[in-house]
Amino acid sequence: MAVYTEVTAEELADLLAGYDIGRPVSMKGIAEGVENTNYLVTTEQGDFILTLYEKRVACGDLPFFIGLLDYLAAQSVPCPVPIHDRAGQVLHTLCDRSAALFSFLPGISVRRPSVAQCTAVGAELAKLHLAGRGFDMRRENDLSLAGWERLREDLGDHADALWEGLGELLDSELAFLRAHWPDDLPDGVIHADLFPDNVLFLDGDVSGMIDFYFACNDLLAYDIAICLNAWCFEVDHSFNITKARAFLESYRSVRPMSAAETEALPILARGAALRFLLTRAYDWFHTAPDAYVRPKSPDEYLRKLRFHQRVKSLSEYGLAP
Ligand SMILES: Nc1ncnc2c1ncn2[C@@H]1O[C@H](COP(=O)(O)OP(=O)(O)OP(=O)(O)O)[C@@H](O)[C@H]1O
Ligand SMILES: N[C@@H](CCO)C(=O)O
Known part of the structure; x- marks a missing residue:
C-alpha cells in the first residue's frame, strides 16, 4: 500500500x-x-x-x-x-x-475497460486537450526522447539481465525514434499518464481524471498514443481494434486530428510503448524487495512495442488507410 x-x-x-x-x-x-x-x-x-x-x-x-x-x-x-x-x-x-x-471525485476506475468506456475516455481526452489551450505555464516533458535515452543509459547491462537481447532492441528502437520522431504536430498540455487507474466512471460517464503528475507540454497526438496503449490492449496482450476505433472516433468527434497526426500514430505509439517499457524496467531494478508496492511488468510494454513495430497500415488501428 x-x-x-x-x-x-x-x-x-x-x-x-x-x-x-x-x-x-x-x-x-x-x-x-x-x-x-x-x-x-x-x-x-x-x-x-x-x-x-x-x-x-x-x-x-x-x-x-x-x-x-x-x-x-x-x-x-x-x-x-x-x-x-x-x-x-x-x-x-x-x-x-x-x-x-x-x-474528492466520485466514481470507480476499471481494470478491463469496455468499448463504451474507451469511447467515453476518447472524448474526455480531447476535451482536456482543448481546455488546456491558453494555459500559460510550461513544463517540458522530461520523459520524451532525451529522458528515454537517460533511462536506457541508467539501465546499462540490467536490460539484458531482464531479457537476452533487450539492450540491443532498446538501442535500435531509440535510434529509429530519434530519426523519425515528429516535431511539427499540434502541441499543448497533455496528461501523459491517462491509464485506466487514473480515470473514474460513474453511470457510464467519466466522473474524474486524476494523477496529473506527469502532465507537461508535448504533442497532443502523443497523449492519444499513450491511451491507445493503455486502453486498447487485452490482458492476453492482443490489440483490440474495436476499442481503438471507438476511442479514436470519439476523440476526433471532439478534436479533429490532422492527417499528419494520424499518419504519425504508429511512431508515437512506439515511443509511448518504449517510455513505459523503460520506466517499468527502471523500477524493476530500483524497487527494494521489501517495498510497499510491487513494480509493474515491463514485459507488457515490450509486447506492445513489438505490436506497433509490425504495424503496416493505419487500418490496424481501426482508421481508414
Ligand atoms: N481527487 C480524487 N478523488 C477521488 N479519489 C482520488 C482523488 N485523488 C486520488 N484519489 C484516489 O487515490 C488513489 C491514488 O491517487 P493517485 O493515482 O493520484 O496517486 P499516485 O500515488 O500519484 O499514483 P500513481 O501510482 O497512479 O502515480 C487513486 O487510485 C484514487 O483511488
Ligand atoms: N501508469 C504507469 C505508472 C505510473 O504512473 C505505468 O503503468 O507504468
Whole structure:
C-alpha cells in the first residue's frame, strides 16, 4: 500500500484550521497509487483528498500541476480541484513534505475497460486537450526522447539481465525514434499518464481524471498514443481494434486530428510503448524487495512495442488507410 507518511489527527486539525472547509471528522489512508501518499479526509463539509508529495514529484513542478488543475477545473474538466486556504494558498508543508488538499471525485476506475468506456475516455481526452489551450505555464516533458535515452543509459547491462537481447532492441528502437520522431504536430498540455487507474466512471460517464503528475507540454497526438496503449490492449496482450476505433472516433468527434497526426500514430505509439517499457524496467531494478508496492511488468510494454513495430497500415488501428 502507498501510505508512506503517517499524518496524525493533530497535524490534520492544525492544517485544516487554515481553511474554510470545516473541522476534520475522519481520515483514511488510500492504498492505491505508488508515487504519493493520499488520504481521504472527511470534514463537516464533505470529502477531500489530502496528498503528500513523496520523492518522485519534483517540488519545483508543483506550481505547474496546481496551476493546471485550477485552470482545467475552471473549465469544467472533471479533475481534482485544488482547495485554497483562507490566504489563497494551496501548497503547504506537512510532515516535512509538500502537501495539498483537493476535491474528492466520485466514481470507480476499471481494470478491463469496455468499448463504451474507451469511447467515453476518447472524448474526455480531447476535451482536456482543448481546455488546456491558453494555459500559460510550461513544463517540458522530461520523459520524451532525451529522458528515454537517460533511462536506457541508467539501465546499462540490467536490460539484458531482464531479457537476452533487450539492450540491443532498446538501442535500435531509440535510434529509429530519434530519426523519425515528429516535431511539427499540434502541441499543448497533455496528461501523459491517462491509464485506466487514473480515470473514474460513474453511470457510464467519466466522473474524474486524476494523477496529473506527469502532465507537461508535448504533442497532443502523443497523449492519444499513450491511451491507445493503455486502453486498447487485452490482458492476453492482443490489440483490440474495436476499442481503438471507438476511442479514436470519439476523440476526433471532439478534436479533429490532422492527417499528419494520424499518419504519425504508429511512431508515437512506439515511443509511448518504449517510455513505459523503460520506466517499468527502471523500477524493476530500483524497487527494494521489501517495498510497499510491487513494480509493474515491463514485459507488457515490450509486447506492445513489438505490436506497433509490425504495424503496416493505419487500418490496424481501426482508421481508414
Ligand atoms: N481527487 C480524487 N478523488 C477521488 N479519489 C482520488 C482523488 N485523488 C486520488 N484519489 C484516489 O487515490 C488513489 C491514488 O491517487 P493517485 O493515482 O493520484 O496517486 P499516485 O500515488 O500519484 O499514483 P500513481 O501510482 O497512479 O502515480 C487513486 O487510485 C484514487 O483511488
Ligand atoms: N501508469 C504507469 C505508472 C505510473 O504512473 C505505468 O503503468 O507504468
